[in-house]
Amino acid sequence: MNALERRASLALAGLFACRMLGLFLLLPVFAVAVQGVPGGNDPARVGLALGMYGLTQAVLQIPFGLASDRWGRKPIVITGLVMFIIGSLVCTFAQDILWITIGRAIQGAGAISAAITAWLADVTRDEVRTKAMAMVGGAIGLAFAVSLVGAPLLVGLGGLTGLFWAITLLGVAALAVALWWIPLPPPREANPIMAKTPARAVLAQPDLWRFNVGVFVLHLVQVALFVVVPGLLARTGNLAASELWKVYLPVILLSFVFMVPIIFAAERRGAHRQALLAAVVGLTLTLGLLPWASHGFATLVAALVAFFVMFNILEALQPSIVSRLAPPAYKGLALGFYNTAQAAGLFAGGALGGWLAATQGYARVFEACAVLAAIWLLLAWRMRPLPAPGASQTGGVGEVEASRV
Numbered sequence: 001m002n003a004l005e006r007r008a009s010l011a012l013a014g015l016f017a018c019r020m021l022g023l024f025l026l027l028p029v030f031a032v033a034v035q036g037v038p039g040g041n042d043p044a045r046v047g048l049a050l051g052m053y054g055l056t057q058a059v060l061q062i063p064f065g066l067a068s069d070r071w072g073r074k075p076i077v078i079t080g081l082v083m084f085i086i087g088s089l090v091c092t093f094a095q096d097i098l099w100i101t102i103g104r105a106i107q108g109a110g111a112i113s114a115a116i117t118a119w120l121a122d123v124t125r126d127e128v129r130t131k132a133m134a135m136v137g138g139a140i141g142l143a144f145a146v147s148l149v150g151a152p153l154l155v156g157l158g159g160l161t162g163l164f165w166a167i168t169l170l171g172v173a174a175l176a177v178a179l180w181w182i183p184l185p186p187p188r189e190a191n192p193i194m195a196k197t198p199a200r201a202v203l204a205q206p207d208l209w210r211f212n213v214g215v216f217v218l219h220l221v222q223v224a225l226f227v228v229v230p231g232l233l234a235r236t237g238n239l240a241a242s243e244l245w246k247v248y249l250p251v252i253l254l255s256f257v258f259m260v261p262i263i264f265a266a267e268r269r270g271a272h273r274q275a276l277l278a279a280v281v282g283l284t285l286t287l288g289l290l291p292w293a294s295h296g297f298a299t300l301v302a303a304l305v306a307f308f309v310m311f312n313i314l315e316a317l318q319p320s321i322v323s324r325l326a327p328p329a330y331k332g333l334a335l336g337f338y339n340t341a342q343a344a345g346l347f348a349g350g351a352l353g354g355w356l357a358a359t360q361g362y363a364r365v366f367e368a369c370a371v372l373a374a375i376w377l378l379l380a381w382r383m384r385p386l387p388a389p390g391a392s393q394t395g396g397v398g399e400v401e402a403s404r405v
Contacts, residue, residue, distance in 0.1 A: 001128050004183055008123040009132040011182040012116060015077075017139035018174035019084065022167040023053065023107075024147035025154065033160040039097030049101040051347055056108030058343035065114035065336020069329065073119035077178050080112030085171040092164035113342075114335035121323035121331055123183060129323065130272060134263045134316035145252045148245040203337075210379045211322050212337055214280075216345040217376045218314055221287065221369045223349030228362040229304070236297040247301060255308035262309075263316050273383060276317045280377045283310040287370035291363040 001009065030050060034040035068076040087106030094100045117136075124132045154163045203209075233239060233247055266275035286306045293299040319338065326334030356364045 005124045009135045012120045013135045013139035015174045015177045017143045018170045020140050021143035022170035025151045033155045045097045052104040053108035054343045054346045056105050057111045060111035061339040062336035064111045065332040068115035068332040076115045077112050080110030081175040083110035088168040113339040117335045118332040130267050130320040133320040137315040145249045148248045212341040216341040217372045219345035220349035224353030227353035251304045258309045259312040279310045279313040284373040290366040
């Protein structure tokens, strides 16, 4: 990476980390901390409050991604962060679960993941983009690990209100990074062929749809597992809920130790497709072994390490490849579809995992996840070879349109 790429990657990773930490902080403690709020004893309303963020994210990712293509990444990212801060303040001053749900909807309405990812793609070359995406993925993973430790401490110090104040401040920090630290992408040269490329060209690429299915499955599996894994860890390891961070933190850190060399090797050798297929194979095998591994604490922890190694590899590779396959004029739109599928997977994972665990048992959750991963593998195997670095600027759909002209 050159100096500009390093600065942009670090800044965007920091922005993502601040924003995602503000979201992750709720997950470990919200269901308990909200019980003192009117309506907080109703599991359905609590679940709606948590899930509302993902719902508005799924609805608005595509419009925000398309808007960032038309009006630029920075204005859209700033608008989304302002909405996130407003939603956090609504939650901070909420007097009942209804207003917390409204605040969560406003937070999710700042659906800027696609715009941020497109911004990162704009300021990095193809040959180093996966490293940049890995930095963002690592920052998000660390934010998740920090949330597992920090959320109970923050609730202990300031209650649910104190937690929402912390989330608001993290949104302000992310806004400051977007305003003053991230370099703007270089202006794009006018391309008469790309100017004629219709937005529907994004929908015409089978490989982009394969990645949308992939990220949907990946995040469905992640949430579905966390419906049942915490209880299994507590039971097999004789741990209290407040002690689970002692497992999560080393698992996530250890997964990064294994993931980083794999990403760098794939980058050096241009083996992105091979690394992605190998990670999906590893994910499928890990999920298939979980019904057996879940009977013992050590084997369950080992399976979690394997899962997060595969998860982090795929989190870094997929958006990088999508940004290369997408038409340059509609990179934000393509990533908008991608992030919509991601948000839908988060919602579906909770619904499917909860239903299967309640009606069929935890083993069926693992088996269903393994089947979905196997289906994803069959789709990914049909993915065409990737364009050479730099080809995304003139290749892909734009190249097809040029050949027609």
